Structures are given as C-alpha cells and as structure tokens.
Amino acid sequence: MYYGEYLKLSQLLSSQSPRSAEIGSPVHDETLFIIVHQAYELWFKQILHELDSIVGLFNADQLSQADLGLVLSRLDRIIKIQKILIDQIEILETMTPMDFLEFRDLLSPASGFQSVQFKLIENKLGLLPESRVKIGNQDYKHHLKPADQAAIKTAEAEKSLFTLVEKWLERTPFLNIEGFHFWESYREAVNKMLAADVERIKSHPTMSPQGISGSLEQYKRIESSYNSLFDAGAYDKLIASGERRLSQKATRAALFILLYRDEPVLQLPHTFLRQLVDIDHNLVSWRNRHALMVFRMIGRKIGTGASSGHEYLKNTVERHYIFQDLTNLSSFIIARSALPKLPTDLRSQLGFYYTDE
C-alpha cells in the first residue's frame, strides 16, 4: 500500500484538461473552474453513497432504533457536506467575470445542469419529475446523453426517501391510543392559540383597518389549512391541487412526533424529521448562493447550456423543495405547557430511565 496508489492519484490528478490550453491559449483560471466542479462531483458521489444506504435501510421491513441511529449519523454527514458545498462557492468567486469570459465560449453547450449526480440526489430525496423547472420548455433530461438519461429514469422509477419516509410515518405506533383523545384536546389547544391571535389582531393599538383585515384573512387560511388535517375530503383537495404532497396520515404522525419530541422514544424520530428539513433548507441556500454567483459572473446572460442562466436557477430555489410539508407544520405547534398530557401508561411505554437499578 502506498498513499498515491491507494487514492489513485495519477488518475485523479490527470483528470484536468483545460479547453483553453488545448486550443493553445491557456487561461490560468480555467484550472480552478474545473477543480471546483470536480470537488463538487466527488462530494455528490459521497452523498449518493449515503443516500443509497439510507434508502436501503428504510426499504427493509423493520427499522430498528439502532438503524435509525445509523440513518441519523449518515444524514448528519450529508448535512456537513452540504455546508462545504455552499462555502466552496466562495472559492469559485475568486475568479473574476473577465477571466471566466476568457474561456466561457469554449464550454458551450456543456452546462452545470447536466450534472447527472446532482439530479440523482434530488430524485432519490424525492423531487418529482413534474415539479422540476423546465429548461427552454423541455424536460430536464432532454439535454443529456442517452446513458445519462437512462440512469436518471431508473432513479425516477425507484422509491424515493420521501415515499419511504411517508410509509414509515404512516405506520407509526401510538397514534390511536385507547382512552386518550389526543386530537380532540390538541385541536382545542390550537383553536385557543389561533383565537388569541385573532383577538390580538382585532385590538391592535397601531394597526390600520386594512392591516387588520389583511391579518384576519391570513388567519382564515391558516385555520382552513389546519382543519384539513381532520377532514379527509378537504385534505384530498389540497393533494389534488398540489398544495400538499404528504398523506394526511403521515402528516399527523409527523405532527405528533414534533409535539412529543421530548419523549425518549421520539427523540431520534424528531431529530430525523429535523434533518430532512435541514437538508431541504441547505439545498435552498445552495441554490440561492449558486444563482447569485452566476449573476456575478454573467449577469442576465444565458448559461453555456440552453438555460436562461440566473433566471432558471432562481426559479429552482422555490420550486424544488421536497419536504415542504414538514416545514409547514410549524404553524401548528403549540406552547409546551398547552400540550395535552399523555396518559401514564403511554408515557411509560415511551420512556425509560437511565438510572441506578
């Protein structure tokens, strides 16, 4: 074993071929451009390695708490990698637009949206093909080579993490507990919270009449969204209109976990849901930073591929959310002290003590 051989350095470090050098007028900064993108692809490979293993664990019949611990540590790794992906943009920004323009035309029509691994990451997380922003009115796969299209179609056909998590949530135990009318008590608590807000709005000392009616409008929407959690028909309409994606049953399970996160058996599931939201938000941050960087490089000009450049990237920021339904639950959290007390036998079922025998 030798360091350079173990890491296949001769192969790795000969993978940089600046186009500008090939045509005889080398541009110093093209090396940076290549290496930054290669560093991204290495990390994408690592993220896929983790995602595949996580999807595998969820595909099993049963996910033990020990396995969930493993899932958490691998998602945590993905989150840490995402932070590096975001921070790395700053390195690319040390290249000036003037230097980029020196070799930009040589790259056409290659483009960053042709990164197969990045598309796979999105697909495996659960981004739906129909939710994707089109590129020049065409499906995102249109601009890829057949082999790459095939790889992506395979991933599209597989169960995504989103789907598996939905199933996992739906089979959560503890939700229908005899003698514990959780949802009734909880609805009461939410109604009280919302009513207090509405009262506060109506009697606001400095708000204008329009301000007040606007805020009351806002609360009608919250209430209606909230009521759909208990009304299968209303929920189905939201699903049909695309406002919701996660099933009603799974959403209620997620809400239960968020509310009773302190119960020992729910601590890991809660951390897990939070990680999914973190990964989503990190993707948003990455897209925002990426769009900004592109704007600094080329302004409103098109990308080297067929996309509209900055405009396209900005659109993906809001449209490519995956776990939005989980994020949206924050409207329905209530104060800890307003939380319906769990029945004693359920609590003890959920708890354990780490103390002297």
Add this chain to the structure above:
Amino acid sequence: MYYGEYLKLSQLLSSQSPRSAEIGSPVHDETLFIIVHQAYELWFKQILHELDSIVGLFNADQLSQADLGLVLSRLDRIIKIQKILIDQIEILETMTPMDFLEFRDLLSPASGFQSVQFKLIENKLGLLPESRVKIGNQDYKHHLKPADQAAIKTAEAEKSLFTLVEKWLERTPFLNIEGFHFWESYREAVNKMLAADVERIKSHPTMSPQGISGSLEQYKRIESSYNSLFDAGAYDKLIASGERRLSQKATRAALFILLYRDEPVLQLPHTFLRQLVDIDHNLVSWRNRHALMVFRMIGRKIGTGASSGHEYLKNTVERHYIFQDLTNLSSFIIARSALPKLPTDLRSQLGFYYTDE
C-alpha cells in the same frame, strides 16, 4: 481601571429582564431570546459607528487614496460583523417553537421591526423610505414611539452613502480622455459578445423553438438595458420607472472601474464597489435566514407586532436592495482580452511601479 468597570458590566449584565419571570412563571429560554437580540443591537451600534465615519469621509471635499484605504478597512469590518449576524441566527434556532410560544404572547405588540438602529443602518446605506415594504398598509415609522420616529426622520433627511458614492463616481477623473475613444471600442466589444451569444442560441443543438425564442427575448432586454447607458433619454425613462436609480454618469464610471480594476489606481476603488455589493448581498442573506428562522418558529402566523411575520420578511428580501445597479453591471463585463487597450500615457498616469529606482 478595572475590567468590569471599563466595560460597565454591572449595567450591561443587569439589562436582561425576562417578562415571563416578571409575571411569576419564568421560561428558561426567554433569557436566550433577550441576549441574542441584545448582541444584535450591540453590533448594530458598531456598524452605525463605522457607517457614520465613512459617510463623514465621503462628505469631505476630497477623498484621498489614504482615506479610501480607511473606508475599505471599515467596510471590511462591517462585512465581518454581518457574517456574525447571520451565523448568530443558528443560536436562536436552538430554541424550539414550543418554548418560544411559552412567552411569545407576553411580548405583543413589541416587534423586531421596531429596531431603530437597524432602520438607521438601512437609511444611512441608502434605502429610500418609498422603497420600503409597508407594514399593514402603513409606513414603517408608524409603529414607533415619537422619539424613535424623530431619529429616523433625521437620518432620512441626511445624505446617504448611496448618494455620496454616486457623487464620488460622477467626479471620477480619466473618463473623458482625449484621443481615446473608449466607449466606442467598448460598445463594439460588447456588441460582439452579445451577437456571439445570439448566434449560439440560434444554432443550439438541443434547444426547442420556444426555448430559442425565449432566449432571444432575453437578449433584446439585455441590449436595450445596455443601450440606455449611451442614451440619456432612454436612461431617464428607466430612472422614472424605478428600474434604475444610479445616475447614468455614475454608472458609466462604475463600469470603467470594474473593467480596468487591475490598473493600480483603480484597485482600491474596485474593491470599494465590490464591498458595497457584498454588504447588499449579506443583507439579503441575513433577511433570508431571518425569514426562515421566523417560519420555523411561528409558521404562517403573524409576528408579535403588526406585521404578517414570515410573509413580510420574505418581501423585504427582494425589495430592500440598495446597490442593485452595481450588481446589475455584471451583464456588461467583457473578457479581459477584449478590453480596449488604454493609451500609454493614460496607463502611466494610472500606474506606478514598486521596484528598484
């Protein structure tokens, strides 16, 4: 001199009075809520200290290169503080929504948008009162106490950094150089670059007809925006419609600095323009993170004040840009090698050598 007295610690560390404790049911996390906001206000004071000194330097008749060096180091300090302001949000997010809801109602109708110092920072940078997002259909000053309103009105009446930078750019020397037809050569270079892009679009191998016509549309807008730089009438219309704010003369000076940034005498001015854009973008990042954090805490519910909460904060992200005109210049940068050569005597006027005598 004694450490604690120098820093007035008895005063500083007795400034935390949780409301929940005052009413007899202390919530552990309210202390965090207070201290995070106080840390923000301390840093805001520091930013104002720097901004005031910078505005003072620009208000002087003449800004020497040494003074510009000072301006750069103080803007750099502001930028570093901004990064801490953004990162600090993560500390506040260790508070759960359930814990926040425990004392949230006690704060009403106080609200973060009542931070006078933050409004002053925006005003001194150059945010116009008419550009601000309204709160419940009312001016942002409406929800403040008279003394605070007065302080803000004073700042609104003063020359902002934006205005002073505009004047400074307008009096840039070197712009009308006898015998050097810079703008003509430059226009030619830009036209060539845009024409090449248009050609590339028309002959794109995988783009659909709609994609192509969309992209060509995009280029018409770029060209029209670009032509306004040389057409006073067209430019005035953009000013009138609110699409532009920076004067044509100042914009052209900024563009010249961006293009000839490597010339010794323009290195500091270039860094300066970049810092202004960085400060703008850091404000955007801060607003995005802030809006996200608020969503995690209260979802779509209103804020403790009269604002719509997350919705209001999201709106400020895009609307409260200040140096957008500088950012937008990136569409008109050309490759370094396409840059018109400066006449020798101008170059030597701009340059100096740090070598052996």
Add this chain to the structure above:
Amino acid sequence: MYYGEYLKLSQLLSSQSPRSAEIGSPVHDETLFIIVHQAYELWFKQILHELDSIVGLFNADQLSQADLGLVLSRLDRIIKIQKILIDQIEILETMTPMDFLEFRDLLSPASGFQSVQFKLIENKLGLLPESRVKIGNQDYKHHLKPADQAAIKTAEAEKSLFTLVEKWLERTPFLNIEGFHFWESYREAVNKMLAADVERIKSHPTMSPQGISGSLEQYKRIESSYNSLFDAGAYDKLIASGERRLSQKATRAALFILLYRDEPVLQLPHTFLRQLVDIDHNLVSWRNRHALMVFRMIGRKIGTGASSGHEYLKNTVERHYIFQDLTNLSSFIIARSALPKLPTDLRSQLGFYYTDE
C-alpha cells in the same frame, strides 16, 4: 411592550464609554474594542444560564432520559455559542496594532483575565483552582476586587459539572452483568489490536531501528495506561501523579458507553460525552485563536494587566483542559466487528423498536 424597552436598549447602548474620548482624544477603534468585549460578556452570561440549569438537573436524585434530552439541547446551545465566540475574534482583528496602541496604555491595569464570568464558566465546568496557570506567580483571584473574588470562591466550592458527571457515570447500570464477562473479552480484543500494531512496527519496510524502538516505547506506555483500567493500585498512582482525574469506575463506564454507543439507550449518553469533549476542544480553539490575536496586536509585550500576554495565554491552552480523560479514551476503542457481542437479554433491555405493533 415596546421593542426598545423590552431589551432595555437605553441602558444597553449607553454602556460604551471609550477612555480615549473621556480624556479628550477619541480613538475611533476603541468603540470596537469595547463592543466586542461586551458581546463576549453577554454570551458568557448565556452560557452560565445554561450551565447552571444543567448542573441543577444533574444535582437531582435521578436524571430521566427526557431530562438528558434537555441537557443535550442546552449543551448544544453552548457549543453553538462557542463557535460564535471563536469567529468573533476575526472582527476584533480588523483593528490594527497601531490603532490599539493608541489607547492601550489607558486601560492598564485592567485586563481580560479579570473577566469573572469566564472564570465562573471554567469553574462550573470543572477546572480546578490548582490546575490554573498562575499570573506573575500569583493565584488568578489575586488581581480581582473582593466582590469578584467572593463570587468565584463560591463557585469553586460548588459541585462542578465534572464532579456530577463522574458520579453519574459511576452509577451507570449494566456494568456488572451476570454471565457476561465483558471486560475479559474486551481486554482480549484490545490486546489483539495492540499486538498487531507491535507486529506491524517490528516488520515495517522503511522504518529505521531507532524509529522502531521509539514506536515500541510508545506502545509500552499505551499498554501500561490501558492496564491501569483494571488495576486499582496502578490507577490510584496515576490519580496521585495528576495524570488522571476521573475515577476508575467512571472511566470504565464512559468506555462502555463509547463502545456500545449504537445501543438505543446509550445513544444519548454517548452524544452527551461527545459534547463534553467538544466543549473542551472549543475552549482550546478559542484559547489558541485568542493567543494568536494577542500576538498580532502586541507581539511579545506584556498584557495591560499583569500577565505576560501571549505567553500566558499559550500556557493556558494545554493546562486548562477539563475532560481530557474522556478524550484520552480514544486509544482504547476497537473495531466495531471486534466488539464482544452483548447477551440477548441485555440487548433487549437496552433496545426498543419503533415499528408496527
């Protein structure tokens, strides 16, 4: 409720009195110097707020898993604050040494080591008075005012987190399991691992004879340190010589938790131990960065107080470790696959499943 009043801003923002202004020759950067230190003190107050609550929870007769969850979230908060404390140094470094020297003499003999809150943090975590680096051959309390000395003496007399964690570890259940000869199997596994390393050293292809004998020496020390875990007399000697602080029983419990971290009931305890080590390391990073910053400001000159400046700060880096004994356990971790299997009934005692009924 009004934002400025809730946060006591008039009090907070009037706590900055630069000495240079008081004597009539204001130095611009002294404001920064004051505000940075005040931001530190605000965060120190927050850390103390969390530490006091954690110590309170550990002082109780029994620490439930739910309480442990609370401890974890508060330690996580401290860790996030520590990161800000480290990053903030960069803001102070925007002040040049030349500007600092402009007002440095006015501060004498006040000094950063007079920060009572920082000393309290160290004491409450568990730093022993006798372990502290002396300042000019004197106890660290010598340079404080009587009231501050008293506050610190009180903290020194209280049970620290170190002591409470030691007790908590000592009462860990599961350690003496009938029919499971854990330590025997584990010793065997460690011996095998160390023996393999020794073999590897002896047959190393490129190492010199001196290199080999040096490495073998190193392994003798590891083995002797390791054996002390099973030999009360040897362990006591290490305690007496100051090489160890944590009791043998607590150390063994910590080791068990590190090894079986994946078992559901040990996941939180493991995270907890890791957080203690993280806090220690963050303190080390902070001290390193602080010492470096001071060197950049004043070089090898003394501090404004009585300390030797950079030299003093460097010494505290290695001497003020608190949870070193936990860090040191990493020498005795073995491969996951070499871990003795837990008996089935113990596993099921430690585990639970989050699955369908």
Add this chain to the structure above:
Amino acid sequence: MYYGEYLKLSQLLSSQSPRSAEIGSPVHDETLFIIVHQAYELWFKQILHELDSIVGLFNADQLSQADLGLVLSRLDRIIKIQKILIDQIEILETMTPMDFLEFRDLLSPASGFQSVQFKLIENKLGLLPESRVKIGNQDYKHHLKPADQAAIKTAEAEKSLFTLVEKWLERTPFLNIEGFHFWESYREAVNKMLAADVERIKSHPTMSPQGISGSLEQYKRIESSYNSLFDAGAYDKLIASGERRLSQKATRAALFILLYRDEPVLQLPHTFLRQLVDIDHNLVSWRNRHALMVFRMIGRKIGTGASSGHEYLKNTVERHYIFQDLTNLSSFIIARSALPKLPTDLRSQLGFYYTDE
C-alpha cells in the same frame, strides 16, 4: 462539449477503490475516507497551480503594481481554499473510530505524510528540509517512492516564495531617504514605548516581586531582539542560531511597510505581507485540527505509516512555520500617532489622489 466529458467524470468517479471491498468485506465508511483525501489532493493541485504562477511573477526582473494585484488575488484564493481544507476535517470526523479501525490495518504502511503535493506546497512556500520534523529519525523523503522523492528534490532546489520575497523586500525603494532620519526617530519611539511598559511593570499595583522580575526579564529579551535590527553582528548571531531566518535588510523593509501601510503605494505590499502571515497561520490551524482529528480516531497509537501519529503531527505545528519572522514584527509596532512623519516630498512620491482634476 458535454459536462461529464469536460470534467472527465468517468475517470474521476472511478478513482475510488475501497480496499475493504477488494478483500470482500466492504466497510461503508471507507468511501468517505477516500473521497475526503481526494478532495484534499484536488485542492492541493489548485494551490500548487497558484503558487507556481506567483513564484513565476516574483522570478521576473520587475514586479509591477498590477502584477502585485494579481499575486494578491491568487494568494487570497489560496487562503479561501485553506479555510475549506480546515472545515472539511469536520466531515471526516463523522466517521467513528470504530468504523475507521474496521479498515485501518488494510492501509498500512500507506500514510498521509506521503502526500507529495502537500510537501511540495510547503517547499514552494519556503519550508526548509532541515527544519522538518523527522519521521522515525529519518528524513521525510525516506518513506516515498523514487519518482516522488525526485519531484520533491527538484522543488527543494528551486527558489521558494520565502527566498523571492526576501529579495523583493531587500530591493524596496524609499528606505534610504536623504534628509529623513527614519530609523533614528523610530528607535526613539520604540524605546519610549518599551520604557513606558517597564515603568508600568515596576509600579504595578497587584503584581508580586517575582512577577515583576519575570516581566522585566521578558522586556530585556524584547529589547535585545529589537536592537539586533540595527546591529549587523548581533543579527548574524540570531541567524546562525536559527532564531531568525529573514535577512536584516528585508526585515527592516517589512517593518517599514507595516508601519506606513496607509501610504497608497504601500497598501498592496502591506496586504501581501499580511497574506503570507495568514497562510502560515492557516497551516497552523490546519495542523492543529488535523492532529486533533487523528487523536480522536486512534488516540496515542501510531499512524498507518511509520510516524508516531498524533505526536508527530503536534510537533509539526510549531516547527513548520515559514513566515514567523514577519509575525514576530508585531512586537515592534508603535502607535499611529507616535510614527515619525514622512517628509512631504516622500509622501507625495508615495501618494496620489483620486479626485477631480
């Protein structure tokens, strides 16, 4: 042009061959271990690309201010890459020691110190072969393959950045200015500053007699170090003993730049010197974090190569400094107001104004 082909992804993404998979018992985390190291090597290649270009610019007869601007932007890029290198360690730390031990033995005797690119970076910056910490009493090249040894020997024989900077500093103009007795005035200012400190020590209100004599000792060393700047013989002795490396002439030039950093023509040179120190400190931070990470993984055990592991890495932290002589100058900075005024004609020679004609 196609994204995947431009970046040679098939080559890049087939460069990961976990040994554990090859021997038929794949360990999930070995992929991470490989990819992290490959990301490092990619960045090392980029750093070398920048270093080579910088060394090339300094090797030229004359370095124009425009070239110096280029050097600054490339050093800035290296600094930003270094930050990523440091932060990346956190990703590797998501691997547990237990998982690492699962495949560690398969790597022996490969080792991280066999990274040729990292050695080249150190050599090109200016680390001297004789300053390097030995590995098992042997030269660091001993454990490398002949081709790698040759590459390193070539770099050792080239002029390093240290050497070139030294020459560049030595030919700084402005140092011997007729009629301006800079060094005399400056020595006076330094002596005054040191004398004031000594006075402050002697009359310190709370310091013990030993503390006082220790501090006075410290000042004798500072003064003697300082006096050597003006005494060729004394300076030569410091060079001979290894306490200094940078020539007296270059050191004085660097000091002049540090002191008059605000003069327009010295702003870039000053930033340059600061960057060199930053790069040095980032290497120190990287080494510290690296050593800590290794300790967490294997404790006091040896590395997979022949090094003593953590111990070896800790030793390189303090021994592998390169621009220490520049860092050390901070002891001799004086307050801005104590700085000898430059003669008018020299100031105007150093300055220029960016104002109206």
